[in-house]
Amino acid sequence: MRSWSAHVLLWFCLLSLASLPSATMANGQDDQAAPSDTISGMIQQLFPKATRIEPKQQDYPVYPVYQLNELLGYAYESSDISDLPGFSGRPIRLLIGLSATGRFTGIHILEHHEPVFLHGLGPEPLYQFIGQYQGRSLTEHIVIDSHKVGDAATDGVVYFDGVSKATVSVIIINDTVLSSALKVARHKLEGFAQAAAAQPIMDKFEPLNWQQLLDRGYVGHWRLELADAERSLGTDLGSYPSLREAEPGEAFTELWYAYINAPSIGRNLLGDDGFARLQQRLKPGQQVLAVMSNGLFPHVPEDFKPGTVPGRLALQQSQLAVEMRDMDVLDRNIQLVADGIPAFDQANLFQVGGNAGFNPGADAALILNMELPRNHLMIDRAHFEVPVTLPAELFEQLTVEDATPRAPLWVGLWQDRWLSITLVSISLILLTILFTWQRFFTRFPRAVHGFRWGFLAFTVGYLGFYAQGQLSVVNIYTLLLNIYDGFNIGIFLLDPVIFILWTYTFVSLFIWGRGLFCGWLCPFGALQEMASWLAKRLGIRQRRIAEPLHRKLILIKYPLLIGLLGTAFYSLTLAEQLAEVEPFKTSITLYFYRSWPFVLYAVALLAAGMFVHKFYCRYLCPLGAGLAIIGKLRRLNMLDRVDLCGSPCQLCKRRCEINAIRNDGAIDYDECIQCLECVVILRDDEQCVDSISQRKREQRAARQSTLLATDASRHSRQTDPI
Numbered sequence: 001m002r003s004w005s006a007h008v009l010l011w012f013c014l015l016s017l018a019s020l021p022s023a024t025m026a027n028g029q030d031d032q033a034a035p036s037d038t039i040s041g042m043i044q045q046l047f048p049k050a051t052r053i054e055p056k057q058q059d060y061p062v063y064p065v066y067q068l069n070e071l072l073g074y075a076y077e078s079s080d081i082s083d084l085p086g087f088s089g090r091p092i093r094l095l096i097g098l099s100a101t102g103r104f105t106g107i108h109i110l111e112h113h114e115p116v117f118l119h120g121l122g123p124e125p126l127y128q129f130i131g132q133y134q135g136r137s138l139t140e141h142i143v144i145d146s147h148k149v150g151d152a153a154t155d156g157v158v159y160f161d162g163v164s165k166a167t168v169s170v171i172i173i174n175d176t177v178l179s180s181a182l183k184v185a186r187h188k189l190e191g192f193a194q195a196a197a198a199q200p201i202m203d204k205f206e207p208l209n210w211q212q213l214l215d216r217g218y219v220g221h222w223r224l225e226l227a228d229a230e231r232s233l234g235t236d237l238g239s240y241p242s243l244r245e246a247e248p249g250e251a252f253t254e255l256w257y258a259y260i261n262a263p264s265i266g267r268n269l270l271g272d273d274g275f276a277r278l279q280q281r282l283k284p285g286q287q288v289l290a291v292m293s294n295g296l297f298p299h300v301p302e303d304f305k306p307g308t309v310p311g312r313l314a315l316q317q318s319q320l321a322v323e324m325r326d327m328d329v330l331d332r333n334i335q336l337v338a339d340g341i342p343a344f345d346q347a348n349l350f351q352v353g354g355n356a357g358f359n360p361g362a363d364a365a366l367i368l369n370m371e372l373p374r375n376h377l378m379i380d381r382a383h384f385e386v387p388v389t390l391p392a393e394l395f396e397q398l399t400v401e402d403a404t405p406r407a408p409l410w411v412g413l414w415q416d417r418w419l420s421i422t423l424v425s426i427s428l429i430l431l432t433i434l435f436t437w438q439r440f441f442t443r444f445p446r447a448v449h450g451f452r453w454g455f456l457a458f459t460v461g462y463l464g465f466y467a468q469g470q471l472s473v474v475n476i477y478t479l480l481l482n483i484y485d486g487f488n489i490g491i492f493l494l495d496p497v498i499f500i501l502w503t504y505t506f507v508s509l510f511i512w513g514r515g516l517f518c519g520w521l522c523p524f525g526a527l528q529e530m531a532s533w534l535a536k537r538l539g540i541r542q543r544r545i546a547e548p549l550h551r552k553l554i555l556i557k558y559p560l561l562i563g564l565l566g567t568a569f570y571s572l573t574l575a576e577q578l579a580e581v582e583p584f585k586t587s588i589t590l591y592f593y594r595s596w597p598f599v600l601y602a603v604a605l606l607a608a609g610m611f612v613h614k615f616y617c618r619y620l621c622p623l624g625a626g627l628a629i630i631g632k633l634r635r636l637n638m639l640d641r642v643d644l645c646g647s648p649c650q651l652c653k654r655r656c657e658i659n660a661i662r663n664d665g666a667i668d669y670d671e672c673i674q675c676l677e678c679v680v681i682l683r684d685d686e687q688c689v690d691s692i693s694q695r696k697r698e699q700r701a702a703r704q705s706t707l708l709a710t711d712a713s714r715h716s717r718q719t720d721p722i
């Protein structure tokens with residue numbers, strides 16, 4: 001593509017951005033128009049016994065619902081209470097019914113733009129997910145864990161079936177439902193109001209040993225004797241094969257808890273260094289509760305997965321379940337080191353707060369849920385409440401305005417995906433090293449080829465199928481809408497892998513251009529390369545499109561990009577549907593498990609790629625087009641060329657499978673996927689025509705100088721006097 005036309009496209013995109021407000025505003029007005037009779041009908045479904053639905057309240061945006069004069073509960077629109085954006089960048093609008101006793105009566109979806117539910121999995125899994133809230137109480141501890149759904153009868157803990165492939169959207173919906181319901185409960189429901197928040201006094205510290213911490217109540221202690229456990233379970237402990245025999249004097253459960261953020265507790269328990277290291281890891285407002293236990297039934301089982309929500313233990317305050325999640329930080333760097341501290345069977349630092357928030361100045365309770373199988377058919381259950389009262393002298397009361405906000409949602413998501421983040425980061429570092437020193441590495445063709453195929457396998461298998469790191473033109477919509485809405489980086493941080501890849505790709509565009517992503521980091525691009533490799537193994541002849549036609553066809557992807565972006569300004573929903581021109585969702589997100597037209601389309605593109613190398617990338621991909629446009633601003637043209645390239649030598653051009661080398665030998669960086677093949681040829685003395693002819697010239701010159709030297713010596717021997 002000629003440079004003037006690329007600049008026109010670049011300007012078009014920038015102008016489109018500038019025109020975004022008016023277009024999106026029109027769309028936004030549509031979104032607001034929910035007819036009141038529609039809402040009334042939905043509320044009636046949420047409260048079938050309702051005889052009266054009051055208008056939205058002035059003091060708090062909820063609809064009170066009555067049966068005659070009895071208050072049944074409240075209905076409210078989540079977007080009036082919580083502005084948490086969805087994965088698409090737009091809030092998920094829900095109509096939620098909450099009974100006067102704090103139970104969900106049901107949820108209706110008013111509007112959402114979550115791509116995976118719109119056009120990927122379809123709406124059914126979303127309906128099934130939100131259907132799980134009906135009848136659940138705000139006092140219950142809701143854990144999204146599909147593997148444990150059968151355990152839902154455990155007291156106080158409810159396991160929800162998540163939606164694989166839509167993990168982030170489901171977490172956002174759960175957060176939206178719970179955080180908005182808790183706010184409504186606190187404002188409107190009796191018994192749910194929370195005491196004024198408190199925070200630890202950070203300059204209050206006194207060195208104390210373990211016994212002193214216990215004596216002062218800085219570390220709470222609770223013990224459940226064997227006999228009490230038997231009484232609650234209603235049978236002898238010998239009936240439970242999973243329990244070992246108790247040592248003399250051993251408790252069924254002996255548990256200690258401590259609020260780590262208070263320096264008099266945290267510094268004494270973790271030591272000054274450990275406390276400082278923990279502080280560095282904490283986000284503003286993040287609160288930490290240490291729980292340690294010994295005995296036959298510790299607070300977490302031996303196979304407890306670090307970093308997750310405990311199933312046995314829950315925290316409650318003001319009748320509300322308070323989120324607690326293991327921080328997975330107790331290691332060599334951070335340990336429990338107080339003088340005289342005993343050994344524990346289990347010890348964890350839990351991040352507490354989440355949706356409900358946690359007020360250390362108010363009473364709370366740890367709920368120990370006991371579940372013991374007698375045999376395959378019988379499971380006995382009991383639960384115990386451990387009162388949690390923290391020492392008032394270590395805290396100061398806060399006004400509501402002073403209260404530190406809780407850690408944002410993305411923080412937990414990054415903690416959960418630390419392994420993916422680490423692997424993706426390492427792979428990007430390796431790629432950066434290769435590209436930075438490519439002049440050196442391309443001298444070793446076998447190593448470069450091996451690394452490239454290994455990397456492509458990683459891109460398809462791990463980055464694509466496992467970590468769901470396929471960038472898409474839909475991400476560009478999200479960015480544009482987000483810029484219009486005032487830019488909230490929190491939306492992008494919700495998916496750490498996509499965030500890291502986008503950040504890296506964006507920066508790399510200004511250094512190396514589009515090829516680094518398209519040649520190495522795009523899962524569908526890598527899948528096409530594998531299809532092409534397979535085709536060659538099957539003996540399928542690779543077609544080369546004639547140069548003039550190829551030059552015209554590569555322009556198709558640009559109008560596609562412009563059309564999609566233009567549509568996004570007009571209607572996000574339509575743009576998301578049109579984005580199905582990308583086969584990414586079908587192939588990478590849904591593993592080809594989808595209705596047949598989508599599968600047929602994706603397979604057809606891969607099949608086309610078996611005849612024409614990376615057919616989709618070259619001619620159709622709107623994302624590739626967008627990257628090529630921004631890539632025009634790159635700083636480096638890193639692929640070396642020599643004088644003979646193109647005139648007369650055409651070897652690299654013939655070997656460039658994507659046809660990104662022009663007849664004159666110049667590289668078309670808008671098309672090049674930086675596979676490095678042409679540079680490998682250039683550095684190879686056996687392949688590069690320039691090197692071969694130079695070597696021949698050198699050999700000829702060497703032969704001639706040898707000849708001359710021989711002649712000279714013969715001549716000198718002939719003329720030497722005897």
Ligand code: SF4
Nearest residue numbers: 518522525617621624
């Ligand atoms: S052109 Fe599109 S499909 Fe091909 S590698 Fe680039 S982004 Fe991926």
Ligand code: SF4
Nearest residue numbers: 656672673675676678
């Ligand atoms: S062979 Fe060279 S020009 Fe062709 S895609 Fe690979 S790096 Fe780019």
